[in-house]
Amino acid sequence: MEKISEGKTKEVFSLDNEHVLLRFKDSVTAGDGAKADIIDGKGILNAQTSALLFRLLERDGIETHYVGMKDERTMIVKRLAMIPVEVVLRNYATGSIVKRLPIKEGEAFNPPIVEFFLKDDARHDPLLNYHHMRHLKLMNEEEARLVEEVMVRVNQTLSKVISKMGLILYDFKLEFGRVNGRLVVGDEISLDSMRVRDPTGRILDKDLYRKGYPLDQVKASYVEFLDRLRSV
Numbered sequence: 001m002e003k004i005s006e007g008k009t010k011e012v013f014s015l016d017n018e019h020v021l022l023r024f025k026d027s028v029t030a031g032d033g034a035k036a037d038i039i040d041g042k043g044i045l046n047a048q049t050s051a052l053l054f055r056l057l058e059r060d061g062i063e064t065h066y067v068g069m070k071d072e073r074t075m076i077v078k079r080l081a082m083i084p085v086e087v088v089l090r091n092y093a094t095g096s097i098v099k100r101l102p103i104k105e106g107e108a109f110n111p112p113i114v115e116f117f118l119k120d121d122a123r124h125d126p127l128l129n130y131h132h133m134r135h136l137k138l139m140n141e142e143e144a145r146l147v148e149e150v151m152v153r154v155n156q157t158l159s160k161v162i163s164k165m166g167l168i169l170y171d172f173k174l175e176f177g178r179v180n181g182r183l184v185v186g187d188e189i190s191l192d193s194m195r196v197r198d199p200t201g202r203i204l205d206k207d208l209y210r211k212g213y214p215l216d217q218v219k220a221s222y223v224e225f226l227d228r229l230r231s232v
């Protein structure tokens with residue numbers, strides 16, 4: 001099968017004119033690829049977590065690229081023309097925003113804050129506004145507003161299920177692509193791309209890896225999250 005592309009954590013293979021296969025690798029990276037390791041079985045955990053969350057979004061009427069699973073770590077997805085932008089929604093302040101702006105760790109955002117970043121490791125994913133995105137031909141203002149609306153709807157679905165699990169969704173990142181003139185949620189939704197904490201502040205997501213916790217502890221947390229997600 002023809003490999004179309006390979007990123008830090010996933011490989012993309014051609015399936016047919018309308019579909020591609022997304023194979024989740026066992027790699028874990030941070031700092032725009034500066035730090036990298038292998039966690040056996042992580043690809044399966046992230047593929048399964050993403051599949052479950054994509055199905056929840058579809059149930060709530062949000063179009064995603066998800067079609068089904070080929071095997072436990074390989075997703076069948078719609079072939080999208082991906083937009084190289086990472087769209088982040090934040091419910092609570094942590095991560096890059098508390099470094100960039102005079103905002104305190106843990107501050108709540110009501111309403112949530114949506115930010116756009118260029119996917120560009122060499123430039124450390126710079127923040128974009130509507131003007132940058134129009135000039136770089138990434139998306140026009142109308143599309144950006146639509147993407148923001150989808151982010152808010154996705155936040156409702158994700159926050160609800162994560163709260164049923166007894167956990168709190170701090171923030172998440174999505175990527176979008178185009179097919180037949182529509183904007184569709186692509187990529188993945190996993191603990192690599194969202195921040196989840198329990199009410200005591202215990203971290204369950206990739207921040208464990210970013211902060212240097214042992215790999216087996218990172219994996220145990222990904223396993224725990226998927227188990228809790230499956231049982232709500």
Ligand code: C5P
Binds near residue numbers: 088172173192193206
């Ligand atoms: O680092 P920052 O605070 O901007 O991250 C916001 C959210 O986006 C986090 O959930 C993080 O895991 C996710 N993210 C991502 N891929 C990146 C950067 C951030 O999934 N390259």
